[in-house]
Amino acid sequence: MKPKVYIAKPVSQQVENYIAEHCDYKIWREKEDIPKEILYKEIQDVQGLMIPKAKVNEDFIKNAPQLKVVSHISVGYETLDTDLMEQNGIVGTHTPYVLDDTVADLIFGLILSSSRRLSQLDRYVKNGEWNKLDDPFFLSKDVHHATLGIIGMGRIGEQVAKRASLGFDMDVIYYNRSARPEAEEKYGLEKKELEQVLQESDFVLTMVPLTDETHHLIGKEELKLMKKDAILINASRGKVVNEQALIQALHDGEIGGAGLDVYETEPVEATNPLLQMENVVTTPHIGSATANAREAMAMKAAENLVAGVTGGKPENVVKELKHLV
Numbered sequence: 001m002k003p004k005v006y007i008a009k010p011v012s013q014q015v016e017n018y019i020a021e022h023c024d025y026k027i028w029r030e031k032e033d034i035p036k037e038i039l040y041k042e043i044q045d046v047q048g049l050m051i052p053k054a055k056v057n058e059d060f061i062k063n064a065p066q067l068k069v070v071s072h073i074s075v076g077y078e079t080l081d082t083d084l085m086e087q088n089g090i091v092g093t094h095t096p097y098v099l100d101d102t103v104a105d106l107i108f109g110l111i112l113s114s115s116r117r118l119s120q121l122d123r124y125v126k127n128g129e130w131n132k133l134d135d136p137f138f139l140s141k142d143v144h145h146a147t148l149g150i151i152g153m154g155r156i157g158e159q160v161a162k163r164a165s166l167g168f169d170m171d172v173i174y175y176n177r178s179a180r181p182e183a184e185e186k187y188g189l190e191k192k193e194l195e196q197v198l199q200e201s202d203f204v205l206t207m208v209p210l211t212d213e214t215h216h217l218i219g220k221e222e223l224k225l226m227k228k229d230a231i232l233i234n235a236s237r238g239k240v241v242n243e244q245a246l247i248q249a250l251h252d253g254e255i256g257g258a259g260l261d262v263y264e265t266e267p268v269e270a271t272n273p274l275l276q277m278e279n280v281v282t283t284p285h286i287g288s289a290t291a292n293a294r295e296a297m298a299m300k301a302a303e304n305l306v307a308g309v310t311g312g313k314p315e316n317v318v319k320e321l322k323h324l325v
């Protein structure tokens with residue numbers, strides 16, 4: 001008998017066929033996120049669940065007595081209580097590597113559009129406001145040969161460093177708990193203390209996972225250390241940056257601007273002051289959103305799911321994480 005699994009998101013025919021070969025499955029085919037009540041009903045008798053993001057806590061586990069695998073279709077997994085899952089014999093998996101280049105491209109988009117004011121320029125040209133371009137606001141910051149500080153030199157951080165160093169002749173410095181000698185060698189990177197990275201960078205990118213340690217890693221004091229014209233880019237998780245402190249720092253001119261793909265509350269609230277700021281570029285948590293990357297993530301998640309429910313070893317088991325459910 002094939003193991004039973006639930007797929008909590010529409011997937012391509014190719015991914016569905018692969019799952020069908022190995023499992024009995026049901027699938028949520030609606031565009032909207034699956035409501036919790038339906039999810040909890042569907043996981044009552046399955047061994048595997050594939051889902052973009054699950055909040056796995058006591059409540060979830062009570063509803064899934066046969067569950068062996070939660071296969072996340074994402075890299076970040078701060079919503080998985082990994083201790084609790086281990087106690088209940090549930091393996092968590094995620095989808096690293098296959099989206100690194102795609103997310104790095106988006107980050108470069110944020111770096112370029114926040115420094116060169118691309119969204120305002122587009123708006124002005126389309127509105128016939130060419131004359132606004134005399135405003136000194138538009139004498140913007142060079143990206144090439146500037147210093148990029150990357151906080152979290154992991155898979156994605158390294159791809160950003162590659163683009164910055166080889167493509168834009170940037171000096172790249174980074175802060176990480178462990179050193180990355182190979183990446184240092186390949187891209188001429190230098191590891192520094194967090195304070196130094198903040199003080200010396202023209203662009204600061206936060207690319208750490210969200211954990212107890214990285215929650216509000218960037219707050220009032222850290223923002224104060226940054227150059228007055230520096231731009232903060234956050235494409236990791238909103239809660240890595242203290243958003244109130246960021247709003248204040250932008251308001252007070254402590255830093256020059258921000259490029260944000262992630263927010264403390266998502267979807268970002270319409271009343272969030274960040275949305276009113278001319279020196280803030282926003283995208284809707286869309287780092288991995290190309291057709292290729294999303295398909296690769298879904299296939300990777302399907303492979304992890306199938307391996308986990310058929311007695312194999314999934315390739316991408318999540319590490320124990322000091323989680324924040």
Ligand SMILES: NC(=O)C1=CN([C@@H]2O[C@H](COP(=O)(O)OP(=O)(O)OC[C@H]3O[C@@H](n4cnc5c(N)ncnc54)[C@H](OP(=O)(O)O)[C@@H]3O)[C@@H](O)[C@H]2O)C=CC1
Nearest residue numbers: 076152153154155156176177178208209213235236287288
């Ligand atoms: N916007 C989007 O659409 C996307 C966002 N993400 C987010 O990006 C995050 C990073 O992804 P990825 O690069 O694949 O992850 P990695 O695990 O490869 O990299 C994370 C890096 O952060 C470092 N790090 C972890 N904790 C700390 C700490 N307390 N202080 C300093 N450095 C730390 C790690 O090194 P060390 O442990 O040695 O310190 C590691 O180098 C994901 O967790 C996810 O939240 C991912 C994909 C898409």
Ligand SMILES: O=CC(=O)O
Nearest residue numbers: 073074075076288
């Ligand atoms: O935010 C996206 C992810 O894959 O993590």
